[in-house]
Amino acid sequence: MEYRSRCVRLVSPRLFESRSETDPPFEVRVTVDPTPTGCRLTQQEEAEVTSALLDAFEPAPTKLLELSRYLNSICALPECPSLGSELKAFQRERVTRKLIGELQSWLDAIRAHVEARTLRTT
Secondary structure (H helix, E strand, O other), X not given: OOOOEEEEEEEOOOEEEEEEOOOOOEEEEEEXXXXXXXXXXXXXXXXXXXXXXXXXXXXXXXXXXXXXXXXXXXOOOOOOOOHHHHHHHHHHHHHHHHHHHHHHHHHHHHHHHHHHHHHHHO
16 A cells, blocks of 8 residues: 655654554654664554544455344344444454554564575675
8 A cells, every 4th residue: 555654753863753644644653772782673553443444454244234233223222232333343353463464474574584684694
């Protein structure tokens, strides 16, 4: 996915913060901390997770949405849980697992690249 972002804060050489020009926007904060053997790079990303964003990442199954709407319409008692909110919680969980897996693949690729370069230079 392509997007534009702008630097909103820079404390060279330790901190870089940016905000995307997307709807909704997300922020990325990269810090570099010295360690005894080099440095540690930390990247933190924050975004408001809206229903539309959840649907873009992990669309809810149509039949499940229809069933949820039907059951919510016939169950007006306060004791009845909202199936819509449970469906969104299910979507959030699936998106979280998907993003964790993609992030782990990305980190594994970076580690393999760095380790391969380290082996070549030693």
